[in-house]
Amino acid sequence: MRTDRPVRRRKWGGTSAGPVALLVAALLVIWYAGAVYLNSPMLIDRYQKSAANWSAARLVTDSWSMERPVLPAPHQIARELKRSILERSITSRRSLVYHAGVTLSSAMSGFVIGALLGIALAIGIVHVATLERSLMPWIIASQTIPILAIAPMIIVVLGAVGVTGLLPKAVISAYLCFFPVTVGMVKGLRSPSKNLLDLMRNYNASDAQTLWKLRLPASVPYLFASLKIAVALSLVGAIVAELPAGAQAGLGARLLSGSYYGQTNLIWAALITASVVSASLVALVGRVERGATRRMGLQP
Amino acid sequence: MKFSLSSLGALCLAAAAAVMSAAGASGALLTAILLTALTAFWSLPIRRGGWRAGVVCSVVIIAGAWAVLQRVHQQTTAETGVWVFVAALSFLAWRTMELLSAVSASPKEGKAPQLLLDLSVPLLFGAWLFFLWESLTTGLAVPQVLLPAPSLIGGVLMNAAATLAADFHQTFIRAVVPGFLVGCTCGFITAVASDRVPFLRRGLLPLGNLVSAIPIVGIAPIMVMWFGFDWQSKAAVVAVMTFFPMLVNTLAGLADAGRTELDLLHTYAADYWRELLSLRLPGAMPFILNALKVNSTLAMIGAIVAEFFGTPIVGMGFRISTEVGRMNIDMVWATIAVAALAGSLFYGLFAMLERTLTFWHPSMQKRSQGDF
Structure with a gap:
């Protein structure tokens, strides 16, 4: 295949910093304008009901400071974030840190389960031809069905057996995680060239030795490329898993309660928190990857 | 042995x-x-x-x-x-x-x-x-509440066919398909347009990659608030979810054209459009079809999850969440079977398209052992 080896993305710095900054600035301008556009019908309606005098300037400032706007302005979201992260103790139920922690813990347990399962499946598939022929098509097919649709059922069914709390959510995260890891690892474990495999045969190496000394080290770049995808998916899984079962805590529960009570600021704040957590997880995996590849001498 | x-x-x-x-x-x-x-x-x-x-x-x-x-x-x-x-x-x-x-x-x-x-x-x-x-x-x-037998699920599929068909129509035909078309088309057009402006491309690519790391499904409650409970909000979620993979993949595909081929077209004095239509778009096809395949599963997920946040009383996501609440697990499984079938066919459609359109690509040639 063409993408023989996962290509490392160019870093953020350098030539793309300027364009990105400009695009973000443009996005903010559009956002503020959009807030005025989307919020003004409601405001004008309100003005007319109270027969107040209103000017364009007042409309603009009001639309950026509504209690429950259709689209909150960025600074309102920032204020909400500040209020629910910095100004509350971490253990408070209104602190986003607390909710992010709940989601993160189930996402991480799911990520670990999914990654281990994915690696184990890949090792099995690489070594047993029958497993490859019989299982691999089903693994691929399992991803074309909307797995998240099964989430509510997994939670209720596991709850009926008596398993509640962290584990059902972790199961859903793991289900989402294992696939990219399996596919990436199968590719990675097969990546050593015929020459190297022949060399191992010359040394009379057993399958286990070949796996440990050749295949696994060779698969590390592929593993990290898949882990980056998997870690982002694990958070999605944990958030969605919190939606159906009426979970009390977690970012997904925050989104749900925000949408019940029309508190848009809350929704956006939870959304931003989720994005930041997710992006930092991906960055963290990238950091570990750099450390690992450097230590293995794969890159200077 | x-x-x-x-x-x-x-x-x-x-x-x-x-x-x-x-x-x-x-x-x-x-x-x-x-x-x-x-x-x-x-x-x-x-x-x-x-x-x-x-x-x-x-x-x-x-x-x-x-x-x-x-x-x-x-x-x-x-x-x-x-x-x-x-x-x-x-x-x-x-x-x-x-x-x-x-x-x-x-x-x-x-x-x-x-x-x-x-x-x-x-x-x-x-x-x-x-x-x-x-x-x-x-x-x-x-117990049936834990895991109904396939024969029971099959029975429900037969008996409740009308309900399931209505759910399918609401979720797939009215939410997934329009959202998918809008999202993919917009992503494609944005990519082709921004490809002409290198400045824009350099800014969009890192942003698109960043967005791929965040859980976009979370915009579902916002979209439900903006566009109401009916299919429009679901289509909007689907459109946003499918936009970015298409954008990033098309940009990568357009940048994939080889130096040699570009030089050849240059010697033919080909203009931008000729170059785009004859070389770069066909060359980007594997990337675009890959985006379509990824998007086909994302679209189903987006529509179903958006229905968890409020819907009229029809739709697959609605059916799943209410029937779970009423412990009608066999109905849930029947809905999942329909969703799985629809999702697989939707994905299979693009996999087939990939085979016919990008038969020349190395990954489509006769597979060597274990090359997926």
């Missing part, structure tokens, strides 16, 4: 099953057990090239599975001998897959035999899983 271990296992377990159920079992079951033992013994020394053996084993397995299902549906709880026999059948099924995996059709017979072989192993595996599911849930009397 002289003998196949799985055949040996099947033989031993079938013998044990015959002894254990000799007294109570019906004639059909005993015949099936003996047949299995004979087949296992016969396939013991076959080393390779046995598609005939594979077919014989498959027939025996189907007969055995049928006998087990008969038995399990007659009684509320099956005896131990039956389960030993199921284990024996499992070993024989593994042996069959082993035999069939080792065969490869000769190329001069055309493509059909190889295709049949490629399909037979996963089909056997899938059928085996369904058989285990059916026999275990009925035989062990698993």
